[in-house]
Amino acid sequence: MSDDAEKPVSRSRFEREKRARQEAEALLESKSRELFLANEELLSHQNSLEEIVEDRTAKLQAALEKAQAASEMRSRFLATMSHEIRTPLGGLIGMINLLRMEEDDSRKIELLDYATASGTALKRIVNDVLDFSKMEAGAFQFHKEAVDIRALTASVLAMAIANSTKDGLTFRQSISDTVPNLFSGDATRIRQVLSNLISNATRYSSEGLIEVRATAEHFDNGSLLRVEVEDQGVGIAPDEKQHLFKDFSQVQNKLTAAAQGTGLGLAISKRIIEGCGGTIGVESRFGKGSVFWFELPVEIVTGTSVEELPQIPEIKDIEALLKGAKVLLAEDNKINQKLIMTFLDRMGLDADLAENGRIAVEKFEPGKYDIILMDVAMPEMDGLQATRAIRDTWAADQIPPILALTAHVMETIEDESRSVGIDRVLNKPIGFQDLRMGIAEALRGRNRSYRRTAKPRDEEQATVLKLMSKDIAEGLVLAMDAREINALVSDFLDDGTRLLRAIRTGWKKKDFETVSADAHSLKGASGLLGFKDLSECASIVEDNADVLDAEDFAEVTDIIADQIKMIRSEVAS
Amino acid sequence: MKGVVFVELLSMAESAFGEATVDNVLDEADLDNGGAFTAVGNYPCDHLIKLVEGFSEKSGASPEALQQKFGFWMLDFFEKGYSDFFVGKENSFDMLEAIDTEIHVEVLKLYPEAELPSFTTERFGDSQFEMVYSSPRPLVEFCQGLIEACIERFKETATIERTAVPNQPNNTRFLITLTS
Known part of the structure; x- marks a missing residue:
């Protein structure tokens, strides 16, 4: 080969190689040009595409803005209209209520009862249409809160009994033990559906029993709640069943010859239940009666205290509860002032009027009132601002329950009210019974803690409190005596010991999922009682069950065990 | 036909018969590109046939054997x-x-x-x-x-x-x- 490399190349071979190279170079150049041109074309194509995209985006953006503006306008219109319609309607119904109370002439009483019935029907229609519009506008929201279905059913039934004019009807509530004491759900919406079903049952039957039943079975991570409302009324023909839950549909029969309502009630109920992830349905025999039911998957709330929820008072207790209670009413509308002050007076309450939010703030002093009723829309200072001012000035335990009265229906009002510390929102127009029930519930719910704060007890305190975080300990002291607190903590300790054992066994078996779940329970329960260190350790186990090594795991669980031991020794002492 | 085929044919011939024989065959074939092939170019197929025939004459091997x-x-x-x-x-x-x-x-x-x-x-x-x-x-x-x-x-x-x-x-x- 080295010889070959030394050898000179012939002229003809050299020329050929040169020519081949030139040809290759020419080819390369023409290909480069082709490539360049193709690139240019691509670039211009890309630019024009970008222009088109920009143009389309701008058009879409404009369309979107227009749609948003329109939707916003619709929402505002809805809010305004609901306010404008409900306020005078409330005045109207209220005044008729007052007249009825003062009237002795049975002929006029009959007329006034008709007027009340019409007014109430109109109120229901307005509410239905507003709910329906909200659903159509997509502005219908669901909240999560602790729901006590027993109390809720009792209260809805109490209202139904109070409003029922049919003597032949009897009402019964039967809630199975399988139903959890508290579960998380939207109490307002569940109440709405239940009210609707019970009101239908009342409307479509003239005599017999109306029974509300509730059962629950295990489902996923919680329970499947089933609620049934059974009546012995007119029933539903099979061919009418399919239209029952449709918008604006109504079953015609002799009992409702004078058509009442909008036919939206069941359609709204269906949307609510389905919005909460449940199902609704009916079984019926024509002429024999119907069972309307709904099923909701619910998460059980493992609260230790039912105290958080307003207790629903029995009708007979209400009078005693309200008698002499001191109320501050903040309301600017003259008609409403007259109406609600008269209502409060009839309820046996000792009412004081503030013409707007500012005056209410000035009038308020701890211990002076048992409850505050706050209109939302007022001049100078509205109800939300006034509530905030009171909450900012005084400590939580010095402030009685504050109920907002509003004719607004938009969800934002409820949210804002909650955020400033309003305990409950009552919707105007509010009738005598609704207001009475609302006040009674608030008074009953808060009464133990509030009244106790008014005259703090100096009896002995549970020593275990010092192991709890301050806010939780304070809350417990307000609601329970030492014996009750110790009992509560003992229950927790039994549960905690069991969970710790399960966590250790689970970890040995490498069943980290169960370990995490048990640690989660322990974290929740200890957090609820303010045992911070314990809760944090449980949280570490929950989050890291599968990554902790044996030594770390032993250390964390030992701390948990020590904490439990320490708490137990305090309870024992 | 792609130039790479020609370049490889010449390369095979060079290894088998030497550069001089290849130059000879290219000269005698009297191709319109003067026998200058580049791998990236394109050339008529009959050039390939002519070259194979040329190598066959010089070597005594049949064109069929050379193609194989x-x-x-x-x-x-x-x-x-x-x-x-x-x-x-x-x-x-x-x-x-x-x-x-x-x-x-x-x-x-x-x-x-x-x-x-x-x-x-x-x-x-x-x-x-x-x-x-x-x-x-x-x-x-x-x-x-x-x-x-x-x-x-x-x-x-x-x-x-x-x-x-x-x-x-x-x-x-x-x-x-x-x-x-």
Whole structure:
């Protein structure tokens, strides 16, 4: 080969190689040009595409803005209209209520009862249409809160009994033990559906029993709640069943010859239940009666205290509860002032009027009132601002329950009210019974803690409190005596010991999922009682069950065990 | 025809007969490009035939034998330059099937104007394989060489039976039967 490399190349071979190279170079150049041109074309194509995209985006953006503006306008219109319609309607119904109370002439009483019935029907229609519009506008929201279905059913039934004019009807509530004491759900919406079903049952039957039943079975991570409302009324023909839950549909029969309502009630109920992830349905025999039911998957709330929820008072207790209670009413509308002050007076309450939010703030002093009723829309200072001012000035335990009265229906009002510390929102127009029930519930719910704060007890305190975080300990002291607190903590300790054992066994078996779940329970329960260190350790186990090594795991669980031991020794002492 | 074929043919001839013989043949062939070939160019197929004939005259080997030898040379060239095509091929049948279904597909992506021959194939059981070569170019022997090289590459032995297809002068049928 080295010889070959030394050898000179012939002229003809050299020329050929040169020519081949030139040809290759020419080819390369023409290909480069082709490539360049193709690139240019691509670039211009890309630019024009970008222009088109920009143009389309701008058009879409404009369309979107227009749609948003329109939707916003619709929402505002809805809010305004609901306010404008409900306020005078409330005045109207209220005044008729007052007249009825003062009237002795049975002929006029009959007329006034008709007027009340019409007014109430109109109120229901307005509410239905507003709910329906909200659903159509997509502005219908669901909240999560602790729901006590027993109390809720009792209260809805109490209202139904109070409003029922049919003597032949009897009402019964039967809630199975399988139903959890508290579960998380939207109490307002569940109440709405239940009210609707019970009101239908009342409307479509003239005599017999109306029974509300509730059962629950295990489902996923919680329970499947089933609620049934059974009546012995007119029933539903099979061919009418399919239209029952449709918008604006109504079953015609002799009992409702004078058509009442909008036919939206069941359609709204269906949307609510389905919005909460449940199902609704009916079984019926024509002429024999119907069972309307709904099923909701619910998460059980493992609260230790039912105290958080307003207790629903029995009708007979209400009078005693309200008698002499001191109320501050903040309301600017003259008609409403007259109406609600008269209502409060009839309820046996000792009412004081503030013409707007500012005056209410000035009038308020701890211990002076048992409850505050706050209109939302007022001049100078509205109800939300006034509530905030009171909450900012005084400590939580010095402030009685504050109920907002509003004719607004938009969800934002409820949210804002909650955020400033309003305990409950009552919707105007509010009738005598609704207001009475609302006040009674608030008074009953808060009464133990509030009244106790008014005259703090100096009896002995549970020593275990010092192991709890301050806010939780304070809350417990307000609601329970030492014996009750110790009992509560003992229950927790039994549960905690069991969970710790399960966590250790689970970890040995490498069943980290169960370990995490048990640690989660322990974290929740200890957090609820303010045992911070314990809760944090449980949280570490929950989050890291599968990554902790044996030594770390032993250390964390030992701390948990020590904490439990320490708490137990305090309870024992 | 792609220039790479010419460049490889000349390269094979140089290794077999030496530079002087190649220069001689190129001069005598009197080609319109003066015998200057580049791998990236395109040249008429008859140039290839003329060159093969020229080498045949100089060496005494038949043009058919030279074409077959070139088939072996090219398979080697393909394997060195385009080894990806050999990945996952377990035997000669796999490889021969891939000419139309994979290799030519890739070639056409780079050279949309390339005029490629077609190779339709059919298997008869595990050991028999039919391949019909279809091309207006007189390169049947080159094809035969490629097939033989392919069988050898996969360490197989086989008989190759070659028949013309009646009334289809551009088509040639190869029936390959494995003997081991």
